[in-house]
Amino acid sequence: MGVTSKKKLTQYERLAGTLRDRIAAGTYARGDKLPSxxxxxxxxxxxxxTVxxxxxxxxxxxxxxxxxxRGAFVADTPALHENNLVFSSYTKQVEGQGMKxxxxxxxxxxxxxAGSVAKFFDAAVGSKLVKLVRLRYLDDAPLCLETTYLPPSFGSLIDRDINGSLYATLRQExxxxxxxxxxTFEVCYASQNEAFLLNVERGQALxxxxxxxxxxxxxxxxxxKRIQRTDRAKYTEPIG
Structure with a gap:
């Protein structure tokens, strides 16, 4: 019989987890000063x-x-911290960082x-794909506008509100x-519609x-394809 062991958290990880839980529970609200x-x-x-x-x-x-x-304060505008080496759903990443x-x-x-999307699916240009456009929020503030393309076999997803994890739906159904x-990463600039949905200025760099x-x-x-605000996310990429 195999034995599964859990990684033992270090002292600083346990303290960080305690503070993270308090922030998620609202014990420390946005802008609040943390204990010294x-x-x-x-x-x-x-x-x-360690502290x-x-x-x-x-x-x-x-x-x-x-x-x-002055000390440490809960961020007024929380940012999503993403590790490019970790393959995880948006929902799981956000919840794992104590945010909603x-x-x-x-x-x-x-x-x-069309273009690179057709090439990825090895589909003829002009052939049919499922397209889902969703606005993703981080603690009730818009973070990104996400357009997802899937094979036509996922057509039953059309006209449904996929408001939770798309990956969970794909697994279960x-x-x-x-x-x-x-x-891939590249700079783009907010169109009028994107600016309205993401609550930024038209032409702002995204x-x-x-x-x-x-x-x-x-x-x-x-x-x-995620068009994302640059002030609400951080990315980690190891060097060397």
Whole structure:
């Protein structure tokens, strides 16, 4: 019989988790000042360096900001911290960082395959694909406008409000799960409609992230194009 062991959290990870849970529960609201390093040391019994390490984790996640001479505060506008090496759904990433993900379906229907999307699916230009357009929120504020293309076999998703995890729906209803893929990043500028939906100025610089994803059998699963606000997300990419 195999034995499964869980990774033991370090002291700073446990403290970061405690503070993250308090932020998620509203104990510390946006803009609130967190307890001082000394207060956290007294409460937790940990050293100053361990407390600082825990706070740095939350700063890197975009949950907390620090001000020299004033201390640490809950970020007024939380940012999603994304690791490009981790393959995970938006819903799971946001919930894992103690924030609330919500989604609103803007449009759905069939679209004609073209360009890199047609090439990825090995589909003839002009052939039919399922197209879902959804607005993704981070703690009730718009983060990105996501357009997802899927094979026509997913046509039953049209005219449905996929307000939770699309990956969960694909697993449960179609027995298809994402496994691998690649993504591209490029700068784009907000159109009038994008500016309205994302609550930014028209022409503001945004980031366009395109995901090309295969399922566990190596079949093309979806292409997603996310037009995302640059002030609400951080990306981690290892060097060396």
């Amino acid at each position: 390093e000394m207060e956290l040391m007294d409460e937790s019994g940990l050293s100053r360096s 600082r390490h825990a706070l740095k984790v939350l700063v890197d996640e975009g949950l907390v900001r620090t001000e020299r001479g 993900p919500t989604t609103r379906t803007v449009d759905s229907g069939f679209a004609k395959a 179609f027995h298809r799960a994402p496994a691998q893929g690649h993504k 980031i366009l992230i395109t995901d090309y994803v295969y399922d566990t059998d190596g079949r093309p699963l979806h292409v997603s």
